[in-house]
Amino acid sequence: MANAKAAEAYGADILVATGYDEGGILPQHFQGTFTVVPTMADAVSIPVLAAGGINDARGVKAALVLGAQGVSRWYLLLGHLDEAPVAPAAKETLLAGSYDQVDLVSHDQRSLMTPGAKQLAARFKETNDGRAIDRNNRPTRRDVAGPAPGEVDDNIIPTNTGLDLL
Template sequence: MKTIHELLHITYPIIQGGMGNISNALLTAAISEAGGLGTIGAGTRTPEEVDQMIQEVKEGTSKPFSLNIPITVTKYAKELVELAIAHQVPVVSLSAGNPGKLIPLLHKEGIKVIVVVASVKHAQKAEAAGADLLVAEGFEAAGINSSLEITTFSLIPQIANAVKIPVIAAGGIGDGRGLAAALMLGASGVQMGTRFIATKEAPMHEAYKERLLNASDTDTLIFGRTVGRVRRILHTPYAEKLIQIEQQGLTIEEYAQLTDEDKHVRAAMDGNLEEGFLNSGQVAGLITSIPSVKELLADIMKEADEQLQKGTALLKTYSHLS
């Protein structure tokens, strides 16, 4: 099995989640430049808007980056694939839909493909379709989640057992301990979203960052479960309104209207917490600082190494029992 370094040509086994319409070139370029894999999230943007972002990322870094295409969320999946090919984007991440028809188009142009999955069945299908890597995302993750609600700690080892390609762990990861744990569960690296919001380069509103700094372990909520949708958001005034609406009865049309990307941008970028929502993973309770991306990645790698050494030393104390 090839390593993430060999497949993606990155220094650290850390990649950025898509982040939908709050994705931006500044943060993407900073993550790639620091040694991770920055990701442009297409969200519901037009091909013209994504084209501009790709150009801006290329101006900010010469290192590899990724384009996330949420297949059933965007109306432009085919056009975005063509855009990735035209710009020779080295990596494309496919999520929220069947990637089978798109993978061959990307492989033909030498583009590596990551597929986001949330179950063993989907992982095996993605591998059979030709995915180069998998992101296995647990229920702890921010934003849209699988209705299967399998947690990261349970999901990663089962998928790692079921496939032969590298698995990247996502959901509830924001520090070196999370990276170390993911590696021990059988993953080859991690994907993070929420933790990257609380960095100096992230151009999100200060109200978003401040809310993450002050979050506790119980400060994320699930909205949409009653209509077969699972979205994890941060506890805010707007989130409270959403929960009240769902308790009174929610339709799928209302869910779509209440959680469209405009309302995501309204809170995350404009700071309007009364009229928009903030996606957040459960890892929010671990965030206590706003470092630069470079500092964050270096700290994660250092802490992961220390944790793995501690774990090895601890395990040796029990060796007399074997």
């Protein structure tokens, strides 16, 4: 929590507490969001926003009980809002996916198991060297927004661990 305290000392108005159950680029620690939130909320006096793996009303309530002042449910917005900047093919794949179709493709990335992601996950399990995979497959804003139709099979589609709750 040294970083949280330092951010507060430097004048941060709000902090985001995220755990390893988030989507996108994973944090370097393995604690879940519901471990990080109360620890951070107890360590600082500024508001804490919970993020990562919070996909339904139960998760929101839990985050608030644990000390968060609010939550971020970014993947919910990506999957369900018509105006979300997500390619229709990626949105369909995300909403049709389930937790058992999600795996690590490197130390820092989790994805739905598209054919391309399956190849990366297999290489990662074989070599345990995520650096080369991350270097060549780091999600960009476009990747997070989703590949175009016909490109889904070759791409990483980042997701959190609560995919079944979207």
